[in-house]
Amino acid sequence: MSVVLxxxxxxxxxxGNAREARRQGMVPGVLYGGDEGSVSVAMxxxxxLKAINSGQFLSNMIELSHEGKKQKVITKDVQFHPVTDQPxxxxxxxxxxxxxxxxxxxxxxxxxxxxxxxKEGGVLNVVRHAIEVKCPAGSIPDQIDVDISAMQIGDSxxxxxxxxxxxxxxxxxxxxxxxxxxxASRTSKLxxxxxxxxxxxxxxxxxxxxxxxxxQAED
Numbered sequence: 001m002s003v004v005l006x007x008x009x010x011x012x013x014x015x016g017n018a019r020e021a022r023r024q025g026m027v028p029g030v031l032y033g034g035d036e037g038s039v040s041v042a043m044x045x046x047x048x049l050k051a052i053n054s055g056q057f058l059s060n061m062i063e064l065s066h067e068g069k070k071q072k073v074i075t076k077d078v079q080f081h082p083v084t085d086q087p088x089x090x091x092x093x094x095x096x097x098x099x100x101x102x103x104x105x106x107x108x109x110x111x112x113x114x115x116x117x118x119k120e121g122g123v124l125n126v127v128r129h130a131i132e133v134k135c136p137a138g139s140i141p142d143q144i145d146v147d148i149s150a151m152q153i154g155d156s157x158x159x160x161x162x163x164x165x166x167x168x169x170x171x172x173x174x175x176x177x178x179x180x181x182x183x184a185s186r187t188s189k190l191x192x193x194x195x196x197x198x199x200x201x202x203x204x205x206x207x208x209x210x211x212x213x214x215x216q217a218e219d
Contacts, residue, residue: 003051003062004070007031010040018089027087031064031073034094041066041092048087052078059103061095061137074101074137097138102171104130105141107179111149117182122153125181131159132171141165146179156181 010017010028017040018028026042041064051057057075064071073092081088095101107129112118131144146162158176170177 007041013040029090031092095137099137108143115151117153122182123185127178135168151182
C-alpha cells in the first residue's frame with residue numbers, strides 16, 4: 001500500500017466548517033461505512049494532491065492515519081472545483097483487505113500491433129475504457145488487459161472473452177457486454193470498392209450503361 005494520509009477529525013460539520021478548512025489549506029472529507037458512524041475529517045491539501053497525482057488514490061485501497069491509528073479505506077468520491085480543478089471534498093469508505101467492493105478498472109488493449117483488422121486499415125472502436133468489477137479491496141487490479149491480436153474488421157470482443165485476474169468478476173452479470181469493436185475505416189471501404197464499379201474486366205463499358213440514343217443509333 002503506497003498512499004497514507006494523515007487526517008484530523010473535524011468536530012463541527014456543515015458548509016461553513018468545510019470552507020474554513022479550505023481557508024486553512026485543508027481538504028474536508030467524510031469517513032463512513034462498516035460498523036461505525038460517519039466521521040468528518042480534513043487533510044492537508046498538498047498531501048491530497050500528491051496522492052491524486054500518484055495514480056493510486058482513486059482505484060486502490062489506501063490508509064488514513066489519525067493519532068497513530070490507521071484505517072484502511074477506499075476513495076468513493078472526490079469533488080473538484082469546476083474552474084480550478086482543485087480537490088474540494090473527499091468521501092472515504094471503510095474496508096478491510098477482504099471486503100468485496102465495486103470499482104472501475106481501466107482497460108489496457110494489447111495486440112493492436114498485430115491485429116489483422118487494424119493492419120488492414122480498420123479502426124478500433126472502444127466501447128468501454130474502464131470496466132466496473134467486484135473484487136477484494138486488497139486485490140484491486142491496476143488494469144485489465146484485453147487481447148485484440150486476432151480481431152478482424154467487423155469483429156467485437158465481449159467481457160466473456162477477457163481473462164480477469166483471480167477473485168475479480170464483472171459487476172454486470174446479466175449480459176455479455178461489448179468492450180470494443182473493429183470498424184472499417186473510410187480508406188479501407190474505398191479500397192474494397194475499387195474495381196467493383198465502372199468499367200468491366202476488359203475496360204469495356206457494360207451494354208446497360210450505354211446511353212439510349214447511342215443504342216438506337218446502333219440499331
